[in-house]
Structure formats: C-alpha cells, structure tokens
Amino acid sequence: MLEVEQAPESPGIYAWYVKFQASAQDWETKPVGGQDVSIEGFLGLLREYASYYEPLPIMLSGSAPYGGRWDGVLELDHGVNRHEVHSGGEGVDRRERERRERDREALDNTISSQTGRRLLAQFLGGATPVFSSPLYIGVAENLNERLQRHRASYNKAMEWLRTNPSDADRLRGDARTFGQRAASRGIAMENLEAWVIDLKALESGVSVESLRESAQSAEWLLHRLFAPILGRQ
Incomplete structure (x- = not known):
C-alpha cells in the first residue's frame, strides 16, 4: 500500500493481501x-x-x-x-x-x-500471495487510481480511529470500503500488498469496454470461489 503509485494506469483485476511480519x-x-x-x-x-x-x-x-x-x-x-x-x-x-x-x-x-x-x-x-487467501478482490478501469483511493480511504479511517479508538468494533461492522475494513482490524499499512493483473498487457488491440466486461466476469467468479473476507458480501 505504500507504493500504489507504481500500479499501471490501465484496466485490470487486483487483490489485496496481508503479509505476516516478524523480525x-x-x-x-x-x-x-x-x-x-x-x-x-x-x-x-x-x-x-x-x-x-x-x-x-x-x-x-x-x-x-x-x-x-x-x-x-x-x-x-x-x-x-x-x-x-x-x-x-x-x-x-x-x-x-x-x-x-x-x-x-x-x-x-x-x-x-x-x-x-x-x-x-x-x-x-513467504506464504503471500501463493498460499494465502486474498482479503479483497476488485476490478478497475484504472488500477493506479483505484488503489490510491483505497489508500486514501484507509488513511482517513486510521486517522479517525486514532482519535476515536472505541469506534473500531462499530466500524468493523459498518465499513463500506476496503480501506475502512482493513483499518478497523488494525492491519498496518506496510503489511498490505496489492497484486494486479494488467489486462492491457495481457491482450492488445481489444477495446477497454471488452476488457472491462471480461474483468467483471472474472471478478464475479473469483469472489464466489475465494470469498475474500474484506470484500463486499
């Protein structure tokens, strides 16, 4: 999440993971x-x-x-x-x-x-992402913009919880965005990783509309197969 500006500015599918950190x-x-x-x-x-x-x-x-x-x-x-x-x-x-x-x-x-x-x-x-389940799966017309919005939502929720720590349980149940859900569980920003599939890199000469439709179909299926815990259920 610290480096989402590196994501491509193209349509694609993305998944958020949380990495186990110990020293x-x-x-x-x-x-x-x-x-x-x-x-x-x-x-x-x-x-x-x-x-x-x-x-x-x-x-x-x-x-x-x-x-x-x-x-x-x-x-x-x-x-x-x-x-x-x-x-x-x-x-x-x-x-x-x-x-x-x-x-x-x-x-x-x-x-x-x-x-x-x-x-x-x-x-x-070393289990992320090969062995671990995704926290969230999404589709975007612009991966870079979407992931930055996730980070902005996370930062806003974390800022609120720093001054209102007793709201964590309420936010966990009422959160409407991935950023809010991740913040409500106390996941540190440096532990969050986004993995993306750049659809333009996979297929050239296909319209953005066709790529978007295919990506939405993939997202629909992936949600039902993997049931990401912080997704829209």
Missing part, C-alpha cells in the same frame, strides 16, 4: 525470571494475524414455542488461542479433540524454541 526481535529468546517471554509474544503475533481473517459474527434468530425466541451469535473458533483448543468444545468427538490437541501440541513445540519461531515466521512471511 529477529520477535523470535529471539528473551529469558526473564527463568522463562522465555518471546513465546507468548510470538503467539500474540499469530493471534493478531489470525484475527485479520476472522469473519464477522453471524446473528441467528428463530421462533420458539409459546411466543419465545431463539437468539444467538456464532463466532469463528480458528484454534489459535490456547483455551479454545484445549477445551475441546461441545459436540466434538474424541478423535477430533485428540487431533486438535496434537496440532496444538505441535504449534506449542514450534514456538517454544528460537529456531522454531524463526522458521515459522519465514514460512508465514
């Missing part, structure tokens, strides 16, 4: 009182990264006998927080609980060593 200060051992405090700090980084991909809570309601109502909220349990995994959860069979415990134990073992934390940070840092 030696995050994975190097920090002994305090006989314990390595880097373990919990690194786990905090993983929790934060996982939070970028959490869908908004789903509100459920229904009728009950004698005029009653069923109401509730569903929230994703992605399994990164320790208490959520070890509790097992109601309705989960024994084999599934055991599998979750093994996966969690492997993660605990990994982040318990400096080498494990460094390798995990390198793996996650």
Whole structure:
C-alpha cells in the first residue's frame, strides 16, 4: 500500500493481501525470571494475524414455542488461542479433540524454541500471495487510481480511529470500503500488498469496454470461489 503509485494506469483485476511480519526481535529468546517471554509474544503475533481473517459474527434468530425466541451469535473458533483448543468444545468427538490437541501440541513445540519461531515466521512471511487467501478482490478501469483511493480511504479511517479508538468494533461492522475494513482490524499499512493483473498487457488491440466486461466476469467468479473476507458480501 505504500507504493500504489507504481500500479499501471490501465484496466485490470487486483487483490489485496496481508503479509505476516516478524523480525529477529520477535523470535529471539528473551529469558526473564527463568522463562522465555518471546513465546507468548510470538503467539500474540499469530493471534493478531489470525484475527485479520476472522469473519464477522453471524446473528441467528428463530421462533420458539409459546411466543419465545431463539437468539444467538456464532463466532469463528480458528484454534489459535490456547483455551479454545484445549477445551475441546461441545459436540466434538474424541478423535477430533485428540487431533486438535496434537496440532496444538505441535504449534506449542514450534514456538517454544528460537529456531522454531524463526522458521515459522519465514514460512508465514513467504506464504503471500501463493498460499494465502486474498482479503479483497476488485476490478478497475484504472488500477493506479483505484488503489490510491483505497489508500486514501484507509488513511482517513486510521486517522479517525486514532482519535476515536472505541469506534473500531462499530466500524468493523459498518465499513463500506476496503480501506475502512482493513483499518478497523488494525492491519498496518506496510503489511498490505496489492497484486494486479494488467489486462492491457495481457491482450492488445481489444477495446477497454471488452476488457472491462471480461474483468467483471472474472471478478464475479473469483469472489464466489475465494470469498475474500474484506470484500463486499
């Protein structure tokens, strides 16, 4: 997002990704009182990264006998927080609980060593965009202008949240633009990457209208295949 001026001024499809960022200060051992405090700090980084991909809570309601109502909220349990995994959860069979415990134990073992934390940070840092899901997919007649508008929206939302931090949850539910949605989740600008397909570079001698129509068809399909978490749903 820091370099969107480099995007071509041509029609195309684009996708935003968030990159996992960690440095030696995050994975190097920090002994305090006989314990390595880097373990919990690194786990905090993983929790934060996982939070970028959490869908908004789903509100459920229904009728009950004698005029009653069923109401509730569903929230994703992605399994990164320790208490959520070890509790097992109601309705989960024994084999599934055991599998979750093994996966969690492997993660605990990994982040318990400096080498494990460094390798995990390198793996996650290199996952974008090949292995990671896009946060947002869009189509534009001018990629350069559109991406700069995204950055302007992000900056405006971040400026508002700096003076109104309590509005983050409200903005997360009410945001109308990608910039607002990214800001409401606390994603740092330097962690956001846009990857583009320049349609003019792919196909010469085709009208802008034809390119735009093909791009819209591709965008429609990509939304339904990949369901970007910060897209218009």
